[in-house]
Amino acid sequence: MEWLAARTNDGRDPLAGDEIEEFTFEGERFRLMDRQRGIRKPAVLASALAIRTVWRPEGAxxxxxxxxxxxxxxxxxxxxxxxxxxxxxxxxxAMDAQQPLIWFWGVAEALYQAIYPVYLVGEELRQQQFVVATDGLQHLRPTDSPLDEVVRRYLRSETLRRLHQPVSRSMVMLAYHERCAVCSLRHNELLDAAHIVEDRHDLGVAAVRNGLALCKIHHAAYNSRILGVRPDLVVEIRADILEETDGPLLEHGLKGLHGMPLRVVPSSRSQRPDVELLTLRYDRFRAS
Ligand SMILES: [Zn+2]
Known part of the structure; x- marks a missing residue:
């Protein structure tokens, strides 16, 4: 997992299947992931080491x-x-011994987001499945008591943050070729995967159509309703900002974009921003 952290910017960047195969232990090639099976159980270990979720294209x-x-x-x-x-x-x-596992989550063909460590904290025999907790949540289980609503909400938001967000970030970055949709800036460390509508698609890991790759400044401008994106993918800047006069960032980075179409849009139709979601968000921008 230390090796994965070094290879992935602490879990941020996805890894190709071939890169995952480069891992060695004591000088020997050692497979972290099983490309044929979902579950990796090395012969030298008493329990599973990794699980895998196969990538499926949007719409599948x-x-x-x-x-x-x-x-x-x-x-x-x-x-x-x-x-x-x-x-x-x-x-x-692995569950009984509370061993940490790596979850390789497919974000494109043969490209995986590594989520680690995760723990199996329960098994549901009737549904033939294990209950998975991300790190730090393995000792928290809500009971049926209504008082545990707080615990349930905490678990849900942490699961979103640690599991779903890194996966959806990678998918959005891939769809936008690691560029800001508004200004086409291309530096991964300056880019965010912005939601068009918050939490509406919190169950949909692959909801790239509810996302936009935006640089930090355009993400913040989008969130604070200084910048809006029309449903026909044209950028608008709020009227009062258009009347200001200031340095180059305001002039070129904001005012100059007014009326311009998005510079980067996913090539796959199913990954493009959803018109219904854009409309919802744009109405809020207009209201401000
Ligand atoms: Zn930008």
Whole structure:
């Protein structure tokens, strides 16, 4: 996991399958991920080391286990339906020993966001799945008490932050070729994956159509309603800002963009900003 942190800017950047295969331990190649199977259980370990979720293109049916359950945690399905399948036993062993696992989450063909460590904190036999908690949440389980609503909400927001956000950030960055949609600035460390409508698609990891790659300044301008994006993908700057006079950032970075179309739009139609979501957001911008 230290190696992954060094390779991924602390979990921010996705890794290609080939890069993941470069890991060595004590001078030997050591596979962290199984490209054929979902579950990686090295022969030298007593329990599973990694799980994997296959990438699916936008619009393809999403597997049930992507969703955050009512308790605020996500699920990982068994391999097949036999509880005694060696891979399911390997997962159970990791759960019983509270061993940390790596979750490789496909964000494009053969490209993975590594989420680590995660812990298996429960098993649901009837649904043939394990309950997965991201780091720091493994000792928190809500009961059915209404008082536990606070715990459930906390688990949900942390699961979004640690699991869904890095995955959706990578997907948005890939769709926009790591450029700001408004000004086409190209430096990953200066870019954010902005939501068009907050939390509306919090279950949809792959909801690139509810995202925009924006540089820090345009993200902040979008959030504070200085900058709006029309449903036909044209940028507008708020009227009072247009009347100001100031240095180059205001003149070129904001005022100069008024009436300009977005400079970067995903090539795949299903990944382009959703008109309905844009309209909702643009109406709020107009209202200000
Ligand atoms: Zn920008």
């Amino acid at each position: 049916p999403r597997p049930y286990e992507d969703a955050i359950a009512a308790d605020g945690l996500v699920r990982y399905k068994w391999r097949g339906d036999d509880p005694d399948h060696p891979e399911n036993r390997a997962l159970r062993a």
